[in-house]
Amino acid sequence: MKIKAYEFIPAGVHASFDPETGGFNPETKKMVPMSINDGELGGAEIFDNITLAAEAGLLDTDKWVKQLFADLEDFEYFLNELAQYNDSYTIFDRWWHAFSQLACGKDTPGFSTSKEIADGLYKHASETGQI
DSSP, rough: OOOOEEEEEOOOOOOOBBBBTTEEEETEEEEOOOOOOTOOOHHHHHHHHOOOOOHOOOOOTTHHHHHHSHHHHHHHHHHHHHHHTTSSSOOOOOHHHHHHTTTTSSTTTSSOOOHHHHHHHHHHHTTOOOO
């Protein structure tokens, strides 16, 4: 059977702003650093908020850790969630592009799996004095 022509529709990203946990506020178009170390935000929610902030042009390649996360524990929680994400799920293109922008547009074979991306983001944050 022939596959019918279709239009690819990329997965959407959604803001999950909460004054207590932070995130990308779609009404004000501002990013409030996320407080996620208590696990109230899951990986996809964290990734969506990062993506929306990056797409809105709110982040700086040398300051994004403090722009996105309330403290170092929250950043470490994010890295752990990201590193394990491919164990069960797939990193969407929009997420990957946002993560790549955080690491200064990194587009190499070593920036493919969620573990490699987490390692690359940690390395960039370290090299730029953010952590």
